[in-house]
Amino acid sequence: MSLAMHSHYCNNAEHRMILERSFGEWIEFFHVDTPRLSKKHELFVFFRITHPERFKTHLAALVPLLTTARDAERFRKDIYKQKAEGTLKGLVHLSAINIAFSAKGLAKLGAEGFTDDVFNNGMWEDMTYPLEGDDKTKHNGLDDQHDWFHQFTPRSGYLDGVFTITGESEKTLTDTLEMVKQTFGIGLPTPPGAAQELDKPSIQLIFQQQGHVLDDDREHFGWVDGISQPIVIGLDTDAKVEEAKKGLKPIQAGTILVGGEGDQSNHPAWANEGSFMVFRTYEQRVPEFVGWCGRNTKKIKAEGMTERAAGELRKFSSRVVGRWPNGAPLEHHPDKDPAPMLSPDPIKNKELLFAKWKDEGKDPNAEHKKLEAMNHTDAFTYNPEDQTKCPYAAHIRKCGPRDDFPNYEKHLMLRRGIPYGPVALNNEKGGGVSQHDRGLLFVSYQSSITNGFRFIQKEWANKEDKPVDFTEKMGNAAPQGIDAIIGQMPPDYRSETDVTQYEHPAPVVNLPDVEKPVPTPNKHYIPIERWVIPRGGEYFFAPSISGMQDTLCK
Template sequence: MVDQKNIQGDTWPRLPKKAEKFIFFRITNAQEFKKGLPTMADFITTAHTALQNRNDIYKKKAEGTLKGIINLVSINIAFSATGLSKLGAEKFNDDVFNGGQFKDMTAPSEGESAKDHQGLDPQQDWVNEFKPSSGGIDGVLTVAGDSLPSIDKMTRKTFDWVFNVGNDKQSVEVVYTKEGQVLDNHIEHFGWVDGISQPIIKGLDDISKTKDDRGMTPIEPGVIFVGHEGNESKHPKWAKDGSFMVFRIYEQLVPEFYHWCAWNCSIAAEEAKKAIEQGKAPKWSDKAFDQMGLFSSRLVGRWPMGAPMELHPLEDPNWTKNKGQFEVSALKTMNNTDSFNYKPTDQTRCPYASHMRKTGPRDDYPGYTKHVMMRRGIPYGPPCLQGEQAGGSTQHERGLLFVSYQSSIENGFVTQQKRWANTSDGPTDMAKHNGGVSQGIDPIIGQVHPSRNGKCTGAQINAKYQDAPQIPFPDSDLENPASQVYDKSLTLDRLVVPHGGEYFFTPSISALKEYLPNAR
């Protein structure tokens, strides 16, 4: 049984938040840092406390007594392999974690070895602070709360105070910070509700909600937490109740996303061409808007407010049209569901290539539950307003601060991003059900080698450019489900750009108080 008072609260059940700040630091005096670590541990929000806080919020909402936003700030801490080494911790037998994300996820530049760069991210796209050449990052403080001012105030009273940040006795150096804020309706910048399909953990979550063989299968706690049933790796004893944290910045090119969708929809593309000929910005008709909605939702695998395409292939039950505008209906909770599975031999409802099916294959992939992870991302950057969106070109950086927790980075994040999203035949090659053609890379987060990263707009959308990836994808017929085998090939644009990150380990409270301060 996982001890809720010994695990950090962002791993489970998650930290309540309207805003969040990630403070990346380098340890400059290991001995002084270790002296302060037990005190810092007293400020860490455990799963027990986080659950109490969340239940209190839910209770007040249900009673109608919640007045405004509760002033609440929560703190978690995690360390990279280099940070743990500075503290003298027994090393993990884990090449992915020990090597770091830069080695694992970046592509080699000219003359560099593929052994030292085992991914597809162009190095020039990475934030410099995440590159080892900048000195590296030893740890990250995750601070979540009701607002950024509240977060900064709590950081000064805890982290800064414990480690003497700003005076001659300081034991850490803050090297980089990144902050995010929750958007309305908990959507990400492309417009879809985020955080759906979180794993259900035996011994922590109420598994009575899974009454049949449909939907999310409860997982063993060891898939997320080290040292428990379901954890296949042989990690040091001190790591029990901890979890590996992946942090990653994904920039989302929102105006480009919507224009790319439009050019791939027949009605919208025709309207756009006419508008351009007249020197005007496109103004979509209801039919064009509906077609783009179906097309983009098929790309994701869900309708914007969470209803799965597998259950609702042609119409979003969570939205009602009103004079060209869309409003969230009362059906949202009912249809924001995980109570379904895919039929591996059928993509007439949800395409094999959709983001959701590529990264969360369910019955498409035997043993899928081994590869799930707790996702704790938050949007960053300003919402994309109508003027910027209409221009078709990003003017302000925005995206998702991706965070996940798992007992194995290889089984979790690396499998979902590198083995599934980035490959044309992952997670299971569906060519035999798909006219002999594999489903292609993930259309949202899938990455290709830097030499294939092109840019296409307008009339170029259906032409190959710089060997750009293509996927089989259905025409967006507003009245009929898609066929099982598609005769249309879709040229992908690069709409999500990774800007780097790092792999961390989130220790238990006992490790923070007892083991790490005394490690040699």
Template sequence: MCSDCTLRELVVELKTDETRPRLPKKAERFVFFRITNEKEFKKALPTMADYITTAHAASQNRNDIFKQKADGTLKGLIHLVSMNISFSAVGLAKLGAEKFNDEVFNGGQFKDMTAPSSGESEEDHQGLDLQQEWAPELMPSGGGIDGCLVVAGDSLESIDKSIKKTFDWVFNIGNENQSIDKVYTKVGQVFDDHLEHFGWVDGISQPIVHGLDDVVKQSGGKGMKPVNPGVIIVGGEGDESDHPEWAKDGSFMVFRIYEQLVPEFYHWCAFHCPTGIKEIMEAQAEQRPVTWSDAAMDEMGLFSSRLIGRWPKGAPMELHPSDDPNNGLNQSKDPEENKRLVEMKFGQEGLDRLKTIKIKNLTDEFNYNPMDQTKCPYASHMRKTGPRDDYEEYTKHVMMRRGIPYGDWCGDEERGGGVTKAERGLLFVSYQSSIDNGFRTQQKRWANTSDGPTDFAKQAGGNSQGIDPIIGQIHPNLLAEKKAGQFNAQYATAPKIDFPTPVYGQVAPQVFDKSIDLARLCVPHGGEYFFTPSISALKDYIPSI
């Protein structure tokens, strides 16, 4: 991913692999490996570096695609594969690299994010993940992970062919000079409209980077403030860390598996909506899956969008607090057919809305008023993890998010039944120059605390807003047993979140008279902290150690 090019190009590459404009990525494979022969591995590493997708190559690929689109010669999906390689602290130690002055990275994600089991020290387990819910291969007891190969492409078939021709060949998989063992793999796929499993467009609100796109995207101070490149890239302007010289132009990668309990999410949202709970009770009495009415879906849509902070297609609640501007505009997946149907239903007014809807959905040209939550609740996921003007120094804590869904889409029958039958979720990936400033702050200091990033108790009528309703965690000791008859979801005994009583078509009040018991809707299954070196580090520094 990183190459000996300008910092501007490095950030361009990070921003354009999955964010708009996107490379034609439809699938991604993460291959976690353990180094078994350090000498042979270092000897082969410079050759592997030749296959890493550089910023220049990514830019050239994008230009080729745009030219073909403009010329009308683009036929279907272009077969492209991009790859990158990263190392854990354990892996870098095996290779003899100069150690980072970073306790979080050096300690690894298992220490940082798991909670202690009975008799274990809180010093050795500083998080809230249940250890038994981690994938065994990602745990130190399973041997640990030294590195990760990330390969994205137009199909899993193209990806696997590329891995065989490059990674497997370079590191002699299957012969006497083999220098690694593959110990774990995860596959992600991109759904239509880049939806994640709960049904929201993912990847919006990426950081605006000085020298790259702040002039284009920032509009009169209405949107997110630009950040220095050093917030993402080690050694760049604004990087406050004291990392070794060899790490310059690299970036820390956080990988983490979040299972999403989709049926439980829908039922929990319905449980807090008048029509939704009525229809759930009717379905339970008749021992059948729920089939929600349009009225229930409207109520649930408003409630769940307030939880997230955006409507499913992306329009921010702060700008559209009462009604989704996409309503009625999704008549067909075929663009031309959709345009025809919208015109039939709404006339010229519908066509005018259709012209501007993409801008409304993808806009970042807004900020929050710290004194107001009538549009977007203080407790919403987007506001908790991306506080904008709610938190003065939020630009220090942003990260490039690179996640991709895994698992099959949840069908209507499973969703209506209220119980997850197949695992699915998000393979979360982020890049930052400091894990502590980036991922760790957003998850542990903001999402997991009832008063983070800013305590709005005074503005909300005396109560702190609560933990993040989507990814917020509480101590395992506070997790209640599954409650019979309540959709088999795990509920938390504490804390609750202050949240509006959803009334479709109305703006919420500033102060609420009730709070909501949170359901456990995302289950972490482990991960690791990695460092992604520059091409020069892969070719020159590591092999020479």
């Protein structure tokens, strides 16, 4: 019951190949509430299959190096045991490899196809908006075609697959990629006169995107990311399943794995225990987002950036997201961030807290774990009759409505994204205009793209009256609005001169005023801007090891 992956670690010595011992990154896939693997960097390498038969042989050579999530759990426990016993010496190098295929890549390998048209037609057809003269049946989304990186577009040729490589350093990514390239015949020296077919490449590398974990697992807007992850019945412990019932409901394995319990799809037998992988690049315009939040904070307008105004700015931006930056849900803490604030900078604040706890004779690590447990809780749900705590239009409520929306759990997915690009410093934020490319390399896994990623983006985030129409709860003024973070309007709505702006009138969202008790009904609507820009991606399928051995390698 696992997706395929290869992983390893070694102790020190630069000359040693990073193939000594297996370790698991895909344990995250099945045990989503366990501590995250100590990976810091991730590389997505997109490829095109140039010689299918040779590729099958090369893939078969890679498969023996792959391991399962069950194996990964054992290796992971071994690492922690060595750490606890003090027997783990030197620097620990971690690396993991996964492979996934587009519909076109699977067709080249002769695999029995899926009947899922969304997957078969790909993300370009599903997520882009038609230009004048385009066949509208071939463009079923709201992405502006001009915003996509050309490597993801049909005019650059189609992608057949992607390698996902993770590691603790950029050097590990480079070394692991070199091993993968050689496995598929790239860069191998050819002796004079040699004509061995297996020494020739079977793939063409098209495009690479690299991400890295930010301090404290934050995304670029400044919020701790990845907190709300579903617990999977049969893959997570019974204790985790019981705890999950207090908030985000546990899901059946078939919500994530093809052929798992609860999966009602009619996919080929070889695809069982695999999962559909969505890859999507989202650019984040951080200075523009900060500027918008500031312009909508009344105390900043009246007082400038005073301590009171900074507190109101933090509260306003947290209402947009639905959590405080450290993760505490507004549903539990609607008025004040429960995390002690010794500095507005989260990393500096953490340093000051550790120093304070140490001065008080407390164990800083233990205190931080208690604070994290409170902030990172997922044990809450929403009252559909009320938005005085978490606004109906908040990002986490639009994309994860919980009890607002009956049977919402069928639309959950596992998110495994990672940020890319440099952190925005205060001088860049203060300038109000992005000076660097940064954002999120979004990855999700689900047994159905239609029920998972696609439903959340198109039906919940993009529609102003979804997941549930709360117009009546707001005095019949208007619905709550699209998701202010990732919600989309057709490209016709955007400004021709500024990618972050909409033409007047801009779409609005209902965000209760932070200066006074939230009125019921609330009619406080705010025009939004465009701070998250989709730059393209693709739909892939990550097969099980048996699926590769028995079908894709044959």
